[in-house]
Amino acid sequence: MSLVLASDAQKAARDAVTHAAWGSPLSVAQYQEREARLRAHPWSREAMSTWLWVGGDGAVLASCETFRTDSFLRGEDGRYAQGDSYAIASVFTETALRGRGYATRLMDAVALELERVAPRPHAVVLFSDVGAPLYRRSGYVEVPAWDWHLDASPEPGGRAVDGGLQETDVARTLGRMRRPGVPFHLWPSASQVDWHLERERIYAELLERPRPQTCGAVVGASTALWTMMARYGELVVLMLDARDASDAQALLGEARRVAHRAGLKRVVWWEEAATAPLLAGVPGAVRAPRDGSLPMLRPLRPGLPPAPEVPFPRALWV
Ligand SMILES: CC(C)(COP(=O)(O)OP(=O)(O)OC[C@H]1O[C@@H](n2cnc3c(N)ncnc32)[C@H](O)[C@@H]1OP(=O)(O)O)[C@@H](O)C(=O)NCCC(=O)NCCS
Known part of the structure; x- marks a missing residue:
C-alpha cells in the first residue's frame, strides 16, 4: 500500500463516491459541479492536494485533501516566524472498506509526507465530524469546542x-x-x-x-x-x-x-x-x-504549544 497524489481523473472519480457523505441536498451532478468549482478556486489551486491511499493493485482504499495555510510561531526573541501548516479535509473510506485501518494509515502517511516536504513545517489541523478517537491514533489532539x-x-x-x-x-x-x-x-x-x-x-x-x-x-x-x-x-x-x-x-x-x-x-x-x-x-x-467540526492538531515539529492553546476561528475550517 502507498500514498499517492490524485490525478484530475482520480479526483473526479472520488467525487462520485464521496457524494454519499457530503453531497446532500445536492444531486450527484450538482455535487460534482461544486467540487469542480471549489478545486478551480485560486486558493485550492495554490494550496490544495488530494491524497489517495492505494492498494498493491492500484485500487483506492481511502482519500483526503490537504490545504496549506500560513502559520506563525513565536520564537524566544518574541518575534513570529512564518511557517507551513496544513488543514486536512474530506477523509473518506468507502463503506465496504471501512474498519480495516485504511483511514488511519492514510492519516499517518500524509503527516509523514508533510513533515518531509513542508519547507517550514509547523502543524497539521483537522475538524473532526467523527469525534477524537480515530484521529488521536495518528497523533492529533483535540481542542474543546x-x-x-x-x-x-x-x-x-x-x-x-x-x-x-x-x-x-x-x-x-x-x-x-x-x-x-x-x-x-x-x-x-x-x-x-x-x-x-x-x-x-x-x-x-x-x-x-x-x-x-x-x-x-x-x-x-x-x-x-x-x-x-x-x-x-x-x-x-x-x-x-x-x-x-x-x-x-x-x-x-x-x-x-x-x-x-x-x-x-x-x-x-x-x-x-x-x-x-x-x-x-x-x-x-x-x-x-459544538456538534461536529472538532478542531484537532498534530505538530509537525517540536516546540508548539499544547493544542488547546491554539485559536481556531471558523475561517480555518475546510
Ligand atoms: C471515518 C472514516 C474515514 C473511517 O475510515 P476507516 O478506513 O474505516 O477508518 P479506520 O479503519 O482507520 O478506523 C476505524 C475507526 O473509526 C471509527 N469511526 C468510523 N466512523 C465513525 C463515526 N461516524 N463516529 C465515530 N467513530 C467512527 C470506527 O469506530 C473505528 O474505530 P475502532 O477501530 O475503534 O472500531 C469512514 O468511516 C468514512 O469515510 N466515513 C464517512 C465520511 C466521514 O465521516 N469522514 C470523516 C470526516 S471528519
Missing part, C-alpha cells in the same frame, strides 16, 4: 455598525484585524476567506436562494467577516475581532439582521478564548457544545 448561537432578527437592537463589507474588501479587512497574541496561530489568506465565499456563491446558485447582502461589518476598530451556510440556514462568523463588548454586540447584531434578510435562521460564532468574555453580555447569545 463551543459555539455561540444568536437567532436571526430584523431588529436585534443595540448600536449600529459603521458599515458592511463586500467580498472585494476581504484583503483590506484581514489587514486591519488584530492577530491573536498567542505563541502559535494559523492565519487565513484573503484567498482562503474567499474560498468560503465561493462555497456560499455555489450553494446560493445551486439551491436558488439569495446571498447575504454583506460578508462582514466594521464598527470602530472592530471587525467581523461572515458567510452563509445555506444548507443549515446559518450565517457563520468566519473571523471576529471585537475590541470590547459593545463592539461585539454591534457586529453580532448586524450579523443577525443580515441573516434575517437572507432568510437564515441563526448566526453561529465559533468560540475563541480571547473574545468569549465579550460575548457573555450579548443579549440572546447562547453558548452550546
Whole structure:
C-alpha cells in the first residue's frame, strides 16, 4: 500500500463516491459541479492536494485533501516566524472498506509526507465530524469546542455598525484585524476567506436562494467577516475581532439582521478564548457544545504549544 497524489481523473472519480457523505441536498451532478468549482478556486489551486491511499493493485482504499495555510510561531526573541501548516479535509473510506485501518494509515502517511516536504513545517489541523478517537491514533489532539448561537432578527437592537463589507474588501479587512497574541496561530489568506465565499456563491446558485447582502461589518476598530451556510440556514462568523463588548454586540447584531434578510435562521460564532468574555453580555447569545467540526492538531515539529492553546476561528475550517 502507498500514498499517492490524485490525478484530475482520480479526483473526479472520488467525487462520485464521496457524494454519499457530503453531497446532500445536492444531486450527484450538482455535487460534482461544486467540487469542480471549489478545486478551480485560486486558493485550492495554490494550496490544495488530494491524497489517495492505494492498494498493491492500484485500487483506492481511502482519500483526503490537504490545504496549506500560513502559520506563525513565536520564537524566544518574541518575534513570529512564518511557517507551513496544513488543514486536512474530506477523509473518506468507502463503506465496504471501512474498519480495516485504511483511514488511519492514510492519516499517518500524509503527516509523514508533510513533515518531509513542508519547507517550514509547523502543524497539521483537522475538524473532526467523527469525534477524537480515530484521529488521536495518528497523533492529533483535540481542542474543546463551543459555539455561540444568536437567532436571526430584523431588529436585534443595540448600536449600529459603521458599515458592511463586500467580498472585494476581504484583503483590506484581514489587514486591519488584530492577530491573536498567542505563541502559535494559523492565519487565513484573503484567498482562503474567499474560498468560503465561493462555497456560499455555489450553494446560493445551486439551491436558488439569495446571498447575504454583506460578508462582514466594521464598527470602530472592530471587525467581523461572515458567510452563509445555506444548507443549515446559518450565517457563520468566519473571523471576529471585537475590541470590547459593545463592539461585539454591534457586529453580532448586524450579523443577525443580515441573516434575517437572507432568510437564515441563526448566526453561529465559533468560540475563541480571547473574545468569549465579550460575548457573555450579548443579549440572546447562547453558548452550546459544538456538534461536529472538532478542531484537532498534530505538530509537525517540536516546540508548539499544547493544542488547546491554539485559536481556531471558523475561517480555518475546510
Ligand atoms: C471515518 C472514516 C474515514 C473511517 O475510515 P476507516 O478506513 O474505516 O477508518 P479506520 O479503519 O482507520 O478506523 C476505524 C475507526 O473509526 C471509527 N469511526 C468510523 N466512523 C465513525 C463515526 N461516524 N463516529 C465515530 N467513530 C467512527 C470506527 O469506530 C473505528 O474505530 P475502532 O477501530 O475503534 O472500531 C469512514 O468511516 C468514512 O469515510 N466515513 C464517512 C465520511 C466521514 O465521516 N469522514 C470523516 C470526516 S471528519
